[in-house]
Amino acid sequence: MSAKKNHVRLAAVVMAGSLALTACSAGSGGGSADGTASKTGVTLALTGEPVNLDFTTTAGAAIPQALMSNVYEGLVEIDQDGEIQPLLAESWELSNGNKTYTFKLREGATFSNGEAFTADDVKFSIERVKSDAWISSLKKKMDVVDSVKVNSDTEVAITLKKPSNAWLFDMGTLVGAIFDPSGVDDLANKAIGTGPYAIDAWNRGQSIEFATRDDYWGEKPAIQTATLRYFADAVATTNALQSGDVDVVYNMQSPELLSSFESDPKYQVLDGTSNGEIILSMNNKKAPFDDKRVRQAVMYAIDRQAVIDTAWNGYGTKVGGPVPTTDPYYEDLNDVYPYDPAKAKSLLKDAGAENLNITFTVPTRPYATAVSEIVVSQLAEVGINAKIESSEFPAVWLDEVFTKHDYQMSVVLAVESRDVLSMFNNPDYYLGYDNSKIKDLAASADAADEAGYVEGMKKVVRTIVDDAAADTLFIFPNIVVADANVTGIPANSVTEALDLTNLGWK
Amino acid sequence: MAEEQVLSAKNRRKASPTLIVGAILVAAVVLAALLSFIWTPYNPVQAFPADRLQGSSAAHLMGTDRYGRDVFSGILYGARITLLVGLVAVGIALLIGTPLGILAGMRRGITEEVTMRGADILLAFPALLVAIMFGAVFGASTLTAMLAIGIGSIPGFARVARSGTLQVMSTEYIMAARASSQSSWRIARRHVMPNIIGMVVVQCSVSFAIAVLAEAALSFLGLGTPPPVPSWGRMLQESQQFLGTYPMLAVWPGSAIAIAVLGFTLLGDGLRDRFDPKLNGER
Numbered sequence: 001m002s003a004k005k006n007h008v009r010l011a012a013v014v015m016a017g018s019l020a021l022t023a024c025s026a027g028s029g030g031g032s033a034d035g036t037a038s039k040t041g042v043t044l045a046l047t048g049e050p051v052n053l054d055f056t057t058t059a060g061a062a063i064p065q066a067l068m069s070n071v072y073e074g075l076v077e078i079d080q081d082g083e084i085q086p087l088l089a090e091s092w093e094l095s096n097g098n099k100t101y102t103f104k105l106r107e108g109a110t111f112s113n114g115e116a117f118t119a120d121d122v123k124f125s126i127e128r129v130k131s132d133a134w135i136s137s138l139k140k141k142m143d144v145v146d147s148v149k150v151n152s153d154t155e156v157a158i159t160l161k162k163p164s165n166a167w168l169f170d171m172g173t174l175v176g177a178i179f180d181p182s183g184v185d186d187l188a189n190k191a192i193g194t195g196p197y198a199i200d201a202w203n204r205g206q207s208i209e210f211a212t213r214d215d216y217w218g219e220k221p222a223i224q225t226a227t228l229r230y231f232a233d234a235v236a237t238t239n240a241l242q243s244g245d246v247d248v249v250y251n252m253q254s255p256e257l258l259s260s261f262e263s264d265p266k267y268q269v270l271d272g273t274s275n276g277e278i279i280l281s282m283n284n285k286k287a288p289f290d291d292k293r294v295r296q297a298v299m300y301a302i303d304r305q306a307v308i309d310t311a312w313n314g315y316g317t318k319v320g321g322p323v324p325t326t327d328p329y330y331e332d333l334n335d336v337y338p339y340d341p342a343k344a345k346s347l348l349k350d351a352g353a354e355n356l357n358i359t360f361t362v363p364t365r366p367y368a369t370a371v372s373e374i375v376v377s378q379l380a381e382v383g384i385n386a387k388i389e390s391s392e393f394p395a396v397w398l399d400e401v402f403t404k405h406d407y408q409m410s411v412v413l414a415v416e417s418r419d420v421l422s423m424f425n426n427p428d429y430y431l432g433y434d435n436s437k438i439k440d441l442a443a444s445a446d447a448a449d450e451a452g453y454v455e456g457m458k459k460v461v462r463t464i465v466d467d468a469a470a471d472t473l474f475i476f477p478n479i480v481v482a483d484a485n486v487t488g489i490p491a492n493s494v495t496e497a498l499d500l501t502n503l504g505w506k
Numbered sequence: 507m508a509e510e511q512v513l514s515a516k517n518r519r520k521a522s523p524t525l526i527v528g529a530i531l532v533a534a535v536v537l538a539a540l541l542s543f544i545w546t547p548y549n550p551v552q553a554f555p556a557d558r559l560q561g562s563s564a565a566h567l568m569g570t571d572r573y574g575r576d577v578f579s580g581i582l583y584g585a586r587i588t589l590l591v592g593l594v595a596v597g598i599a600l601l602i603g604t605p606l607g608i609l610a611g612m613r614r615g616i617t618e619e620v621t622m623r624g625a626d627i628l629l630a631f632p633a634l635l636v637a638i639m640f641g642a643v644f645g646a647s648t649l650t651a652m653l654a655i656g657i658g659s660i661p662g663f664a665r666v667a668r669s670g671t672l673q674v675m676s677t678e679y680i681m682a683a684r685a686s687s688q689s690s691w692r693i694a695r696r697h698v699m700p701n702i703i704g705m706v707v708v709q710c711s712v713s714f715a716i717a718v719l720a721e722a723a724l725s726f727l728g729l730g731t732p733p734p735v736p737s738w739g740r741m742l743q744e745s746q747q748f749l750g751t752y753p754m755l756a757v758w759p760g761s762a763i764a765i766a767v768l769g770f771t772l773l774g775d776g777l778r779d780r781f782d783p784k785l786n787g788e789r
Contacts, residue, residue: 235747256572256747306555310573364728373734374573377553388733390646 041225042486042503045237045246047253048365049205049230051394052188055174056134059402060394061276061415061496064174066208066228068497071112072193074176075103075122076168078417078495082275082326084172088117088194098163099146105154109217111180112198117217119156123148125179126158133184137429138422141170144446164446165453166418173417173495196221196501206230210500222488222504234366241267241481248482248489250498253366255313261481271315272478272491275324276415278316278367279423280375280471281401283408285432288358293351295468298409299337300344301382302375308474311370316474321465322420324475326494329457336465344382360386361401361410363393368411371473375411402430413476417495420457424464433469525776528711531769535762538585546579551734559752568758571744577755580736581762587737588766591652591721591730592714598656599663599713604706606660607667608694611675622668625661633658633720641729651730655720659713666709670702704781711774718766738763 050062069077075089086092089103109117128134129142144164149157160167170176183192191199196218197210207229212221229246231237234254238261240246251274252258261267282289282298289295308316317325320333348354362372369390376386386409391397401407407430414423424433425442438460445456478493488502547567548554554574561569568577603625610621637654644650674680674697683693724730725739733740738759745755 254747256751260750303555306553310553310555310558369733370572374553374555376734377551377573377575380551390728390732 039505040223041227042223042248042500042505043227043229043246044248044250044498044500045229045231045240046250046498047231047234047237048394050208053191053199053202054187055177056128056136056139056187058188059136059398061413062230062394064496065415065498067191067193068174068177068495069195069499069501070197070210070226070497071191071195071199072174072177072179073195074171074173074178075105076172076176078169078172080490080492080494082328082494084168087172088178096159099161100157100159101168102151102155102157105156106217107154109194110215111183111192111194112213113180113183113192115180115182117178117180117194118153119150120153121178121180122156122158123150124181125177128179128184129175136174137426138173138175138416140422140426141167141173141175162443162447165448165450166421166446169418197226200225221501226500226503228498238481241483247486248480250478250480250489251493252479252481255315255477255479258313258479258481266484268480268482268484268486270478270480270482270489270491272480272493273317273324273326274415274476274478274493275326275417275419275495276413276476276478276493277319277322277324278371278473278476279322279412279414279431280371280473281407281410281412281431282468282470283405283430283432284434284469285405286408288351288353288356289408291351291353292468293347294353294356295471296337297344297347297351297353297382298379298384299468299471300340300347301384302378302471302473303339304334304471304473305339306378307371307374310374312367312474312477315477315479317477319472319475321461322414322423322470322472323461326492327418327420329454329461331458331461333462333465336462337468337471341378341382348383354383356384358384358386358408359389361389361391361397361407363391363397363401363410363412365393365413367413367476368393371411375473405430405432411473415476415493415496420461420464424469425460431470433464433467437467438463522776522779524772524779528769528772528774528776531765532773535585535766535769536589538582539589542579542582542586546576546582548576548579550575550579550583550736559748561752561754569752569754571741571755572748575736577741577758580741581738581758583736584738584741584759584762585766587648587731587735588718588721588762591648591655592717592770594652595656595659595717595720596710596713598653599659600706600710603660603663604667607664607669608671608698608702610664611668611671612690612694612698618668621664625664628657629661631658634723637720637724637729638727641724646729646732648731648735651721651724654724655717658720659717662713663706663709666705667702670705671698674698674701704777708774708778708781711770711777715767715770715774718763718770722763 048062050066052058053063055063073088075087076084077087079085088106088109090106092101092103094101105119111117126142126145126148129139144160144167146159146161151157178194180192196213196216198213199208200211201209207227210226212224237249238257241249258269262269282295284290304318308314308318318334320336323330360372360376362368372388376388379386391400401410416422421442423429423431425435425438427435441456441460445453445460448456480489480491482489485506487504487506490499556574557570558572558574559570560566566576568581570576606621610618633655636658637651640650640654680693680697683697721730722739725737726743730739731737741759742756748755
C-alpha cells in the first residue's frame with residue numbers, strides 16, 4: 001500500500017518536473033512586456049509551413065524562405081534593395097566577352113557537418129542543379145551555364161553559353177545554394193549548408209528551430225536561437241504575438257488586424273515591399289481560357305483596386321503586370337486593361353463565351369480566399385459564373401494545379417524573385433502560356449548590356465500582358481508586426497529568403 | 507377524477523408558451539427563406555466595393571461585409587440554405603431511421619441486435635467526422651454536408667422508433683391483430699405508425715435544430731456550402747477577422763443561427779409536451 005503511494009508521489013514529481021522543463025523551453029519568446037535584455041532567441045510567426053526541407057525537388061515558397069540565407073548560402077546574395085552583394089564569393093571578374101565569371105572564394109567557411117567549403121563544392125552544386133537530381137522548375141535558370149572549372153580551392157571559373165544578366169542575380173536565389181557533396185543524401189529531412197544557423201529541431205507542421213553556429217565563417221548573429229513557428233491562420237499569428245508566444249509576425253496575412261497594433265507602442269509595424277505577385281491564373285491550354293479574348297475579358301472584368309481594397313484592406317501595389325516594383329524592368333502597366341465590364345462583355349460575346357461556367361480552384365491561403373469572393377462577384381457581372389472549389393495548400397494544390405495542370409482558374413502568390421520568365425517563358429509551366437512570341441525577345445535581352453536587358457525585358461512583359469497570359473491582381477505587401485524591441489528584421493522581402501542573420505534585441 | 511380529466515384535456519388544447527415561441531421563431535426563419543426566393547434587397551453575392559464595411563442604415567439594414575455585400579440579403583438567402591440542409595438531413599434520417607427502428611421493435615431477436623448495434627456504431631461516429639470524410643472524398647459542398655448530417659441523425663430516429671414500437675407491441679390490440687393473423691406490414695402501418703408518429707415528429711424538430719447547428723459548424727470550418735453562396739456559418743467565420751473592428755458582422759449571422767436553433771428546439775419541446783402520453787397524464 002505504502003509502496004503504491006510512493007509510486008504515485010514519484011510520478012507526480014516527474015510530471016511536475018517535466019512540466020517545468022517544457023515551460024522553460026517554451027520561454028524564449030515569452031514575456032515581452034518585462035523588457036529584460038537577457039533574451040537570446042527570437043520567435044517568428046509564419047503561415048504556410050514547408051512540406052519538407054528540400055527545395056530542389058519540392059515547389060513552394062516556405063522551404064527556401066526558411067532555409068536560404070540561414071542554412072544555405074550562395075556565392076552572392078540579394079540585399080534589401082534588390083542589389084547583388086558578395087557572400088561566399090569575396091569578389092568576381094568578368095572576361096571572355098562577358099561569358100566567364102571568375103569567383104574568388106571566401107576562405108575558412110565550413111558546412112554545418114564540419115566539411116570545409118571549397119571550389120569543388122561550387123562545381124558540385126551547380127552541376128547538381130543541371131542534373132536530374134533537381135526537379136524544381138526553377139532549375140532552368142542554370143541552363144545557361146556551359147562549364148564550371150575549378151582553378152584552385154578558392155577560385156572557380158564559370159563559363160556561360162551566352163552573356164546573361166539574369167544569371168548572377170539568380171545565383172543569389174535558391175538555385176545558387178551551395179551544397180556539400182556528402183550532405184545531400186536526405187535533403188528532405190536534413191539541411192546542411194554554410195549559413196550562420198543549423199537546424200536544431202524540426203517539428204513537422206509546427207516549427208523549425210535554428211541554432212547559431214559557433215563555427216560560422218562570418219559575423220555571428222546576436223541571438224543564440226531563432227524559431228520559425230507555423231500557424232494555420234493570420235488571426236492565430238497575431239494572437240500569439242499578443243500573448244507573447246512569438247516576437248515577430250512576418251509577412252502578416254491579415255491587414256484588417258493592423259489598426260490595433262499601429263496605435264500600441266509595445267509593437268512596431270513595418271510596411272515592406274515584396275517580390276510576390278498575386279497571380280490570377282487562367283489555364284492557357286484549356287477551354288475556355290485557351291481563347292485570348294476570354295482571358296482579356298477577365299482582365300477587363302476585374303477592378304484590381306477594388307480587389308486590393310476589399311481583400312487586403314488597401315495594402316498592396318497595383319501594377320498591371322507580373323513584375324514587382326523592385327525589379328529593374330518594372331513599369332506601370334495599369335492602363336493596358338483598365339476596369340471596363342462593358343468591354344469584357346463584348347469580348348466574351350465575340351468569343352462566343354456568354355454565360356460561361358468555370359471552376360475556380362482556390363488554395364486554402366488567407367489571401368486566396370479573400371481575393372476569390374470579390375473576383376467571383378466581378379466575374380458574375382460580366383456573365384462568367386465561377387464556382388469556387390477549395391483546394392488544400394500546399395499538398396493538394398501543388399499536385400492538382402501546379403503539377404497536373406488540372407484546373408481552369410486559380411489564384412496564387414508567386415514569390416520567386418525575378419520570376420516573370422520562369423512563369424511565362426515555359427509552356428510546360430502550369431500557366432501554359434505559349435511563349436513563342438517572347439522566347440527570342442527574352443534571350444536577346446538577357447545577352448544584351450544592362451540597358452538593353454531592361455528595355456528587352458520590358459518588351460517581354462508587355463507582350464505577356466497584351467496576351468493576357470494571367471492577371472496580376474496586385475503586388476503583395478510584406479507587412480511585419482513585431483515586439484518593439486526586436487531589431488534587424490528584414491522588412492522588404494526581395495528574394496524568397498527570410499534572412500534571420502541580423503535579428504537581435506534592443 | 508372526472509374534473510381532472512377535463513382539466514388535462516383543456517391543457518392539451520391550449521398550446522404551451524414554449525410551443526408558441528418555438529413556432530414563431532421557426533416561422534420567422536421559414537418566412538425569411540421564402541422571402542429570399544422572391545425578393546432580397548440586393549443580390550446577396552454581388553459585391554459593391556465602394557460600400558464595404560458599413561454599419562446598419564436605411565440602404566443596408568444590417569450593413570455590408572468586407573466586399574460590400576449586403577448582410578441582410580445574405581441572412582435571408584442563408585435561411586434558405588439552413589432550411590434546405592435541415593430538411594434533407596432530417597428527411598434522410600427519418601426515412602431510413604424510422605423504418606429500421608420499427609423493424610427492430612417488431613422483429614426483435616437478431617434483426618433488433620444488428621440494427622441497434624449498427625445505430626450504436628453510427629452514434630459513436632460524430633457527424634462532423636463523417637462530414638470531414640465526405641468533404642475529403644467528394645469535396646466540400648452543401649450536398650455532402652446534408653448527407654453527413656443526415657447519416658449522423660439516423661440512430662436517433664431508429665432508437666425513438668424502436669422504443670415507441672416496443673411500447674405499442676405490448677398492447678392488447680396488437681395481440682388481437684396478431685391473433686387475427688394480420689400481416690406485419692399491416693400491423694406496422696395501421697397500428698404502430700399512427701401511435702409513434704408524435705414521438706417521431708418531436709424527434710424531427712429536435713434533429714432539425716441539431717442539423718442547423720451542424721451545418722453552421724461545417725460551413726464555419728469550410729466543409730459546408732462553398733463560397734460565395736451565403737451561409738450563416740461561413741458569414742460567421744468571415745466575420746472573425748473583423749471581430750475587434752466590426753463586431754456586428756458576427757452578431758447578425760450568430761443571431762440568425764441562435765434563432766433557428768432555439769426555434770426548432772422549443773418547437774420540439776412544445777410538441778413533446780403535447781404528444782408524450784406520459785407527460786400529458788402528469789400535467
